[in-house]
Amino acid sequence: MATVRLLSDEEAAVNPAVQAVFDDIRATRKSDFINNFWRALAHDPAALKRTWESLKAIMVAEGPLDPLTRELIYIAVSTANGCSYCVHSHTAAARAKGMTDDQHAHLVAIIGMAAQTNALVTALQVPVDEAFLVAG
Amino acid sequence: MATVRLLSDEEAAVNPAVQAVFDDIRATRKSDFINNFWRALAHDPAALKRTWESLKAIMVAEGPLDPLTRELIYIAVSTANGCSYCVHSHTAAARAKGMTDDQHAHLVAIIGMAAQTNALVTALQVPVDEAFLVAG
Amino acid sequence: MATVRLLSDEEAAVNPAVQAVFDDIRATRKSDFINNFWRALAHDPAALKRTWESLKAIMVAEGPLDPLTRELIYIAVSTANGCSYCVHSHTAAARAKGMTDDQHAHLVAIIGMAAQTNALVTALQVPVDEAFLVAG
Amino acid sequence: MATVRLLSDEEAAVNPAVQAVFDDIRATRKSDFINNFWRALAHDPAALKRTWESLKAIMVAEGPLDPLTRELIYIAVSTANGCSYCVHSHTAAARAKGMTDDQHAHLVAIIGMAAQTNALVTALQVPVDEAFLVAG
Amino acid sequence: MATVRLLSDEEAAVNPAVQAVFDDIRATRKSDFINNFWRALAHDPAALKRTWESLKAIMVAEGPLDPLTRELIYIAVSTANGCSYCVHSHTAAARAKGMTDDQHAHLVAIIGMAAQTNALVTALQVPVDEAFLVAG
Amino acid sequence: MATVRLLSDEEAAVNPAVQAVFDDIRATRKSDFINNFWRALAHDPAALKRTWESLKAIMVAEGPLDPLTRELIYIAVSTANGCSYCVHSHTAAARAKGMTDDQHAHLVAIIGMAAQTNALVTALQVPVDEAFLVAG
Structure with missing residues (x-):
């Protein structure tokens, strides 16, 4: 409620x-x-x-990322932020925009993998490589 | 360190x-x-x-989502989880896979928008609509 | 349960x-x-x-912040931490301490805005300005 | 960087x-x-x-919450979201709007208390009391 | 669902x-x-x-940490990540592996204490002591 | 700073x-x-x-969990909450209380695994099994 x-x-x-x-x-x-x-x-x-x-x-x-990709990103953020409503609503939106079951499974796997390596990096406090510090 | x-x-x-x-x-x-x-x-x-x-x-x-889309999702999760190292390394990886500055800006805007609506939904404790509860 | x-x-x-x-x-x-x-x-x-x-x-x-302000802060933290119980209980507490509907709406807007800029800052990895580093 | x-x-x-x-x-x-x-x-x-x-x-x-209270809420969200830049910038902004050291200490104590009870509630999975479910 | x-x-x-x-x-x-x-x-x-x-x-x-300790760590992470399902399933698993009510209460207290000091540290942006920077 | x-x-x-x-x-x-x-x-x-x-x-x-186990739990929570200072200080504390490199590696693996399954569960919105709902 x-x-x-x-x-x-x-x-x-x-x-x-x-x-x-x-x-x-x-x-x-x-x-x-x-x-x-x-x-x-x-x-x-x-x-x-x-x-x-x-x-x-x-x-x-209109924009540089296509509508389905946008929804996948939205689901990813909503999952990491633990927003149940948002996961439900944007998963429905992604399906309405053509997300297949295989794409959904791939998305979920990436979200899980990222969450895992995020945690490993934080636990190990890995310093950023010089090579990554060249800004766009 | x-x-x-x-x-x-x-x-x-x-x-x-x-x-x-x-x-x-x-x-x-x-x-x-x-x-x-x-x-x-x-x-x-x-x-x-x-x-x-x-x-x-x-x-x-090989998989149903293309390599660049995967990196965008990875950046999104890493941002929501606050992993500085991961944001840096996957932003670099996305650029290496062809992410343009415009795509990066769009990605960042989506991440910010999702974070905002995630917070609004949580503050308002919005119940999931029946329409979203029809599983795959 | x-x-x-x-x-x-x-x-x-x-x-x-x-x-x-x-x-x-x-x-x-x-x-x-x-x-x-x-x-x-x-x-x-x-x-x-x-x-x-x-x-x-x-x-x-007794303390330097008034009782209603304390509850608003509590709701803000509870929302960002995704604690449904705490959002409900402290929203009720804030109302009992006089929070108006307009104040609640303003609080919710601030929480959403902060969540958004938090995410933008993390995605962009913005370095802290020198001007902010003068401690109390 | x-x-x-x-x-x-x-x-x-x-x-x-x-x-x-x-x-x-x-x-x-x-x-x-x-x-x-x-x-x-x-x-x-x-x-x-x-x-x-x-x-x-x-x-x-103009709005129903005063400028300093808004900054306190912003700091609270930024802390819970772990945004270092945002904690620094909004703590500076709150001081510029008159936040005293005592108010800052009180704010920090509330943020810590909320984080603790958020965690206790989540670990214990406390169900929301009926009394809190009467919406505005 | x-x-x-x-x-x-x-x-x-x-x-x-x-x-x-x-x-x-x-x-x-x-x-x-x-x-x-x-x-x-x-x-x-x-x-x-x-x-x-x-x-x-x-x-x-087989591994250097015993099965019950592993479950306690799993509950701690799941709580901090706000995963209700995971808190329920791993609390049940910990009980099945012998967790007593007193151990559960102690675990919950540690989780709450850590969440509180995590928040205090982030609000105060405490710099890491030199003494902690000697890696394994 | x-x-x-x-x-x-x-x-x-x-x-x-x-x-x-x-x-x-x-x-x-x-x-x-x-x-x-x-x-x-x-x-x-x-x-x-x-x-x-x-x-x-x-x-x-004195308490039902031993001092080293308490530190492992503290590190787990601090990692999930993204508190760099706390990860450093409690990793140092755990080492001072006898944590071996193998135990640390095991701890880190559990934290990563939990973060991953937490994310999978949230993305899939898995409902809690009846079997887990029998409280202590």
Whole structure:
């Protein structure tokens, strides 16, 4: 159960700023479905608008990484941060964007491998090699 | 400074099990360079072999995700886990595999966006939507 | 479900050390309610006493930060650490100490913003500016 | 050392979008100092603008939490996320906004206490009390 | 609910590589019980085999740390990483290997203490003492 | 560099409450060495005393887990929390209490294995088996 109530469509309609974001989510995603994250965030219309617009710019707009790759990265971060909701929602999003079962299994294996070597490096306090310090 | 000494090539050569892994790293990567992570892990030859073989299976062998995408996911996990060494080494690896500056910037933006929504979701304790619970 | 049983009032009453802490929690909070955290911790009366006394010194006693600010900080840490129980219990505590919905929304926005810039900084491995290194 | 070069003022001046953000940071903070975070982020002018504008809306604009409290929350999140740069920069910012040594010590004690009880709760897997589940 | 289906014994039997690992888990543990983790991982038979063999080498085979100590360390890491499933499964495993209630309480206290001092150190950004930098 | 100055012995001597803790640390550890953590924490004499007394109760006093096992758990938590200082100081402490190189390597392997399976479980969102839900 959330620490705030989830706004229904009726409640969202009361505030034009919220309604505008909900409309844009629906138009952008070509779906009537508004997931719980936005319904919880909608208590703060400015945060709702800011977050949705940032997400749209990073995850939806044209960009150098393709939509599926973006979702894989999102799942990776969400897993490392232990966000159950985010793992569920972005795994569903990745599947909707064409992620196959084999790709999902590969993603999961990479996440596990990275978590392991991250821990080994931290336990051993390995110093960064000079060769890696040449910035872009 | 590491919590263990980093093995030099001379020290690695003393143990055939270590030497064999170092040889395979060099042959696989077509480079003489062995980074500090392996030199720190080499005190435990079984762990060295196990970790390298898993990494090779997941990051080098044929698979459904391409080599650059794998590195982007690795950077994402390493960032979320706060592993400075790993961020440096895998950012270098991604660049060596063709990551452009624009792709790097996009990756960083996704990592930041995911971290933010992960935190918002956790603060708001958003319950998982039914729609996301249909497993593969 | 907890990894230990939650002690009932009857079980707590069997051990005077546990009973004394439960009594002090009730007296301090002016409420009969003992939340599950203390009932789980009560299997280790020394830990129960130590934790409660530290919490009382830091969160209840007079101090330079006011009670509501303390709860906001507690929520922030609990969110970043992904502790669902703690987010729920301290959000309830903050509301009981007067946190408004607007303050809660502001808190959540700050937590999200900090999580994002934390991730950006780690991905970019930004070195600390000299100007920030002048200690207190 | 960063994974990207830090942009100098001269390089920032080449791109009007970057220059505009740097100008606004200087005007808003009434200081000529631009810290390394922005110089690293400036390679992605859209991210630079988006991040600065969100930060300004959340940390600088009028709002229900006062500026010092916001910084305390930022330090708390940054500590829990293990971001050394962010702990340094926001501790400096909090001092600039009037944080006393006693307030800093209190903040640190709360962060430590929260981290401890977060861990105890997770180890004991304490279930959320019904009483905490009444959302706002 | 998992992001993949949990394989039943019937489904596992279809793939000899999966069946072989399930057989080895049962033989090694001298129990017919296969917990959900392996049933979720079994969609990737290579990952299943690799993970089980690594786990067996580290947690079951002869080694310098005794089986119960290994489980205590596993619980500690799982708690710090916020993995509810892992805390539950390894607490059960530790009990099966003889962990007493007093040892569990001591473990939990150490985990909490470490989490607290970790946070204090990070908030204070304490530099490593020279005396600690003499590697093994 | 710390966010507070590290107290010298001369500065510690000015405050009897700080001096008393420093004296007890030296007497308990039978060593004149006071590491930086305590010198940073000493700005808050109450926190210094509370933290030292808790640490002494949990890490030094008689208890069901032996001193070396306690340090191994401390290293495990500190690694998962990414506390470089704590990994260094407790690895040194474990060595001083007799940890062999083989035990250290085993510890590191367990930490890495746990981090990996924690991540796999979170990515797959594995539900807790009924069999693990029988509390102590």
